[in-house]
Amino acid sequence: MQTINPLVGILMGSRSDWETMKETARTLAALGVAFEAHVASAHRTPDKVIDYVLNAEGRGIRVLVAAAGGAAHLAGVCAGKTHLPVLGVPMKGWSLDGMDSLLSTVQMPAGIPVGTLAIGKAGATNAALLAAAILALGDPALRERLLAYRKAQTEKALADDDLSL
Numbered sequence: 001m002q003t004i005n006p007l008v009g010i011l012m013g014s015r016s017d018w019e020t021m022k023e024t025a026r027t028l029a030a031l032g033v034a035f036e037a038h039v040a041s042a043h044r045t046p047d048k049v050i051d052y053v054l055n056a057e058g059r060g061i062r063v064l065v066a067a068a069g070g071a072a073h074l075a076g077v078c079a080g081k082t083h084l085p086v087l088g089v090p091m092k093g094w095s096l097d098g099m100d101s102l103l104s105t106v107q108m109p110a111g112i113p114v115g116t117l118a119i120g121k122a123g124a125t126n127a128a129l130l131a132a133a134i135l136a137l138g139d140p141a142l143r144e145r146l147l148a149y150r151k152a153q154t155e156k157a158l159a160d161d162d163l164s165l
């Protein structure tokens, strides 16, 4: 999936991660951030991952989001091949409630950072917001859209405080 001149590259280890990672795509779309999303696995298609990451900056990508479940090596391998910010999203996976993905994404050796988000859809949403926040540092119009998104969220949370039986 691709919009024009993508600034954010979303990689996921399997198509089975897409249901969760749609939250990243939807949030970026809501903020008007151009992105692309691809299935690429450090285990199953390592050459595709390396090729993508090495060409990302030259193609205009500014932030990478890497999502994987189980033995989640994708984000770490991406980070090892680029100085672009890499945000890791651990997938809940098929066992261990995603703790395996979380730990294998977050526990990077010093020198090769992966900004690791929460497991699952919350992490997928927040990866988009963090990517947008990074891009907004140099994009005043995006900064305004991000502030409006946050304001709407606050207003919804306040409006939710009208409990009845």
Ligand SMILES: Nc1c(C(=O)O)ncn1[C@@H]1O[C@H](COP(=O)(O)O)[C@@H](O)[C@H]1O
Residues within 6 Å of the ligand: 012, 013, 014, 015, 016, 017, 040, 041, 042, 043, 044, 067, 068, 069, 070, 071, 072, 073, 074, 075, 091, 093
């Ligand atoms: N952790 C990785 C990597 C990787 O780290 O490169 N590649 C695929 N996977 C993960 O394997 C899980 C099961 O994949 P399948 O559903 O295709 O069997 C997915 O969550 C995927 O991210």
